[in-house]
Amino acid sequence: MCVLCVVCVLYFAQSADLTGVRGEESVAVPTPISSQDLWTLLLRRHPRLSALQRRVVLAVRQQYVAIGDHLLTLEDGDEVAVVPPLSGG
Amino acid sequence: MAEEECSLKVLLEEKDREIAALKCKLAQLEKSHAPALELHGKVTPLTPLRAKPALSNEDIMRYSRQLLLPELGVKGQLNLSKTSVLVVGCGGLGCPLAQYLAAAGIGRLGLLDYDEVELSNLHRQVLHGEENQGHAKALSAASAVRRLNSTVECIPYHLQLSPENALQLIQQYDIVADCSDNVPTRYLVNDACVLSGKPLVSASALRMEGQLTVYNYRGGPCYRCLYPLPPPPETVTNCSDGGVLGVVPGIMGCLQALEVLKIASGQGSSCGQQLVMFDGLGAKFRSIRLRPKQADCAVCGENPSVTRLVDYETFCGSAATDKCRKLNLLSRDQRITVKDYKSILDNSDPHLLLDVRPLVEVDICHLPFSLNIPLSNLEERKSEQIQLLQEKISQLKQQTAGDCRPPVFVICKLGNDSQKAVQVLEKMSGSEVDSITVKDISGGLMAWAQTVDPTFPQY
Numbered sequence: 294m295c296v297l298c299v300v301c302v303l304y305f306a307q308s309a310d311l312t313g314v315r316g317e318e319s320v321a322v323p324t325p326i327s328s329q330d331l332w333t334l335l336l337r338r339h340p341r342l343s344a345l346q347r348r349v350v351l352a353v354r355q356q357y358v359a360i361g362d363h364l365l366t367l368e369d370g371d372e373v374a375v376v377p378p379l380s381g382g
Numbered sequence: 383m384a385e386e387e388c389s390l391k392v393l394l395e396e397k398d399r400e401i402a403a404l405k406c407k408l409a410q411l412e413k414s415h416a417p418a419l420e421l422h423g424k425v426t427p428l429t430p431l432r433a434k435p436a437l438s439n440e441d442i443m444r445y446s447r448q449l450l451l452p453e454l455g456v457k458g459q460l461n462l463s464k465t466s467v468l469v470v471g472c473g474g475l476g477c478p479l480a481q482y483l484a485a486a487g488i489g490r491l492g493l494l495d496y497d498e499v500e501l502s503n504l505h506r507q508v509l510h511g512e513e514n515q516g517h518a519k520a521l522s523a524a525s526a527v528r529r530l531n532s533t534v535e536c537i538p539y540h541l542q543l544s545p546e547n548a549l550q551l552i553q554q555y556d557i558v559a560d561c562s563d564n565v566p567t568r569y570l571v572n573d574a575c576v577l578s579g580k581p582l583v584s585a586s587a588l589r590m591e592g593q594l595t596v597y598n599y600r601g602g603p604c605y606r607c608l609y610p611l612p613p614p615p616e617t618v619t620n621c622s623d624g625g626v627l628g629v630v631p632g633i634m635g636c637l638q639a640l641e642v643l644k645i646a647s648g649q650g651s652s653c654g655q656q657l658v659m660f661d662g663l664g665a666k667f668r669s670i671r672l673r674p675k676q677a678d679c680a681v682c683g684e685n686p687s688v689t690r691l692v693d694y695e696t697f698c699g700s701a702a703t704d705k706c707r708k709l710n711l712l713s714r715d716q717r718i719t720v721k722d723y724k725s726i727l728d729n730s731d732p733h734l735l736l737d738v739r740p741l742v743e744v745d746i747c748h749l750p751f752s753l754n755i756p757l758s759n760l761e762e763r764k765s766e767q768i769q770l771l772q773e774k775i776s777q778l779k780q781q782t783a784g785d786c787r788p789p790v791f792v793i794c795k796l797g798n799d800s801q802k803a804v805q806v807l808e809k810m811s812g813s814e815v816d817s818i819t820v821k822d823i824s825g826g827l828m829a830w831a832q833t834v835d836p837t838f839p840q841y
Contacts, residue, residue, distance in 0.1 A: 380588075
């Protein structure tokens with residue numbers, strides 16, 4: 294059965310510029326959810342993130358998840374992070 | 383008899399002291415005669431770095447505070463002295479990195495940078511001084527490092543890392559540190575490290591954020607495993623556009639030095655499958671656990687498609703520099719030069735000057751009669767700002783006795799954003815605002831400062 298949970302999403306580097314926010318405290322997400330569907334859900338909230346498609350690290354509970362069929366079981370309060378690479382130095 | 387013996391002993395002690403003083407003087411003289419640092423314009427073969435059989439008394443004193451660490455000890459220190467590290471980029475990351483590696487007694491440091499020291503570098507590139515402006519960064523960094531520890535062998539390279547020279551260079555070093563400032567160089571360094579089997583300690587920083595990972599290390603991923611495709615060039619922000627607080631690359635360069643020292647001493651890095659992120663605003667570190675290397679990776683995978691170095695500027699669609707690109711979005715009649723604009727001012731021709739830079743840049747400097755509406759606000763059609771623009775156009779129309787397309791000139795820092803703004807304004811003209819004639823001021827305020835008004839600040 295599919296239930297909703299509330300996660301926190303953090304946007305780093307360029308993704309903070311594209312979304313205009315550094316983080317969102319409570320984002321309702323169905324669980325279980327594939328990592329692809331989670332990414333699509335974020336894209337629907339912030340269409341400009343599509344510029345980073347296949348060029349970004351997505352992390353759930355501070356662990357890398359490949360964007361694909363991989364099924365994620367989320368819990369309330371889980372941290373989702375969108376991390377594009379930084380290139381400056 | 384006893385008296386004679388006694389006086390001989392005193393004499394002998396005196397001579398011993400004299401000999402010791404002479405030895406010391408000679409050593410100092412020899413040190414000051416160490417060969418002048420030779421700037422390398424191309425990659426040349428290096429002699430193998432020889433391992434020290436033991437620490438000298440001077441080594442023991444110099445490194446005593448780290449020798450006391452069980453994690454390092456004498457063995458670790460000797461390991462450092464036989465390790466060579468290539469530092470790619472002597473900027474905000476490379477300076478603190480090279481400084482700590484030299485201080486800790488690394489054996490050999492290759493310091494690579496194609497650029498020269500500029501005044502705007504000094505807030506973060508802390509090995510360079512005011513007197514080094516205009517000098518090669520590699521040489522400036524090497525002389526600073528030598529002052530700190532003359533026993534470290536320093537090789538300054540004043541050259542751009544390229545697909546032609548990268549492998550030959552990287553093969554000669556044990557560890558590579560990516561301290562570069564652009565995307566093509568990051569892919570180039572990654573591929574060269576994978577192809578030559580070297581661990582890559584990679585850090586980056588922008589604004590108030592930093593990232594660090596050790597790539598191609600003990601089964602961990604390479605840069606391409608994480609980022610198979612380069613970011614679209616228009617989404618990449620560099621330090622000269624986005625800014626950076628100097629201490630942020632300082633922190634990341636120090637972390638990089640820590641990981642290099644752990645690998646070099648034999649202890650091993652803990653960042654091989656970890657992305658460490660530093661958030662300077664919240665003063666927080668976060669670590670993301672990464673996957674191992676990917677079987678389908680284009681360079682470190684099982685069937686790699688990249689088996690030799692390629693053209694990384696083409697792959698990334700951008701130049702291997704952090705200097706701003708010059709866009710050419712408009713036709714010649716849509717642009718005027720800063721000199722043309724000066725004569726419009728001198729003739730007091732009625733017009734509107736629109737400055738499309740972000741507010742933070744307008745605060746640094748602006749032309750006093752300009753109207754500021756940032757490009758992003760125009761693109762998003764912020765209603766308040768569009769209304770303001772319309773008001774100014776109406777006023778202008780009154781001054782120009784009802785000119786049906788009054789002139790609007792658009793300016794920014796370098797003349798890239800202003801071209802984008804001209805395109806946006808042309809779409810709005812006649813529909814969202816009254817009809818206008820829009821032109822870009824080519825080269826922006828920096829061209830204004832260089833050719834019209836030398837008292838106008840440059841940044």
